[in-house]
Amino acid sequence: MRNGKQRSRIQNERVLPSKLAVNFPTEDIVLVTASPVIKAVTNFKQVSKVLEEFDVEEQPSTVLENRFPNIKVIESGVKQLKSEEHCIFTEDGRQHAYRKLCLCAGAKPKLICEGNPYVLGIRDTDSAQEFQKQLTKAKRIMIVGNGGIALELVYEIEGCEVIWAIKDKAIGNTFFDAGAAEFLTSKLMSEKSEAKIAPKRTIYTIEGARKENRSKAKADNVGSALGPDWHGGLDLKGPQEFSHSIHIETRCEVKKIYLQEEFKITKKKPLAFPKHQDKSVTLDKEMWPVYVELTNGKIYGCDFLVSATGVTPNVQPFLHGNNFDLGEDGGLKVDDQMRTSLPDIYAAGDICTACWQPSPVWQQMRLWTQARQMGWYAAKCMAAASLGHPIDMDFSFELFAHVTKFFNYKVVLLGKYNAQGLGSDHELMLRCTRGQEYIKVVMQNGRMMGAVLIGETDLEETFENLILNQMDLSSYGEDLLDPNIDIEDYFD
């Protein structure tokens, strides 16, 4: 790569080409993308050692090309990879040789009923706009799934009845335990129930049962995925005059979706939208385009469904003829240098499955933050490999750290925030002020392993340090969460 004539061709990922372009100003860096726009990270803020906050902005590819003259953007989807020949074929009929390649083709929504026109997925700008368009005419929709997209939608949608069907007993299972879910549900169900109660320390067991004392817990081509605040520019409003109208069906999945004509023949009885606090069951007289039968036996009519049921890595265009090792979740397995199992091919972001021995307080989640960090680190690894230099694992993989917003609360997740993989040998400590803050820490052998911080707690930096330095905190006991103790001073 030292010779300017040799080429390094890189698949998509905004961070990665710019990092390479800086490292190798005399090389050709080629960004091949199916998307007509480049997603750029803007307003980047390093909140603490590992926590980052940023916006994501769509920019024309010329912005990148003007800024880095050795980057060339090719706007065409990759339809085939021939790894042995070190080349890719794009939909515009061209062939591109590479010396090193990084695959960053993201993921696709994993829909509950692929191909059904009444089941929408949300991934990119086009699918979000299609959803918005359909919503303007919808009187009732069903949202299936209990992760990031569902949490954002149920809070944002107005003027349309929403039936939220979740597999779990509490909301937001990919981010929260039952305690945090309860804190958020009260906000969702009544924006007015903001009355503060005295701060109270409570301990939750893994099952979420409340105890007053500390206890051992038993414990096709896709566009770029939308980024933080993706709904900010969309008016998620149905045609009706009310703001929120949400009914949650817990512990159920979708059993069958019927079209109107098909449903009429079944003679099954759909339920009306349950009105707030009305326990009586009423049958629905209205006609709907689709009817959804849930595994709990209930049937609801609606205009359409949103399947917010996770993602699957977008590996398909690259598999034919290439013997990649795949992870259990279908991603391209990458090692601690972001290398796939095939020579000179790296991968980063949603498409890959991290297969290195992770730090005890890090796990992979398909998030913008990790896609950015992986893209950055993959570029470093590619550069180091070309120069024959050794490279250490990037610091950002020492600790899982994610900052986001749910229900208008700032949410910070650190380390093993849901005690993932810790077994039953851990304790949870909690401080909660309804409508204001929810703080949970996960402790094991006196060490802090993870934390959930909801609201403006100002604790992220201190907790991040405590998790990273694995200090023995046994002697501090419950003082750790005492609202009258300034914990930052404590550990200075």
Ligand SMILES: Cc1cc2nc3c(=O)[nH]c(=O)nc-3n(C[C@H](O)[C@H](O)[C@H](O)COP(=O)(O)OP(=O)(O)OC[C@H]3O[C@@H](n4cnc5c(N)ncnc54)[C@H](O)[C@@H]3O)c2cc1C
């Ligand atoms: C609605 C929504 C909201 C989200 N909100 C957040 C959030 O608030 N915070 C957060 O951290 N994460 C969020 N995420 C997750 C985050 O967007 C993804 O984790 C992140 O975008 C992954 O980055 P990536 O570069 O791996 O993939 P992507 O951003 O999906 O980029 C993949 C790129 O590859 C291109 N591509 C695909 N196939 C081909 C091909 N065959 N040839 C050429 N190019 C191809 C695509 O056009 C795209 O440009 C959200 C996701 C969604 C869907």
Ligand SMILES: NC(=O)c1ccc[n+]([C@@H]2O[C@H](COP(=O)([O-])OP(=O)(O)OC[C@H]3O[C@@H](n4cnc5c(N)ncnc54)[C@H](O)[C@@H]3O)[C@@H](O)[C@H]2O)c1
């Ligand atoms: N603020 C944020 O950080 C944020 C916001 C939106 C999306 N995202 C990310 O975008 C991606 C897509 O979001 P998402 O919400 O679709 O995925 P997700 O992984 O966050 O959640 C998927 C949910 O679907 C449920 N599920 C899976 N299969 C199901 C089925 N057959 N029936 C019913 N439920 C099922 C899972 O239990 C889980 O609750 C994820 O990587 C997510 O982390 C992040």
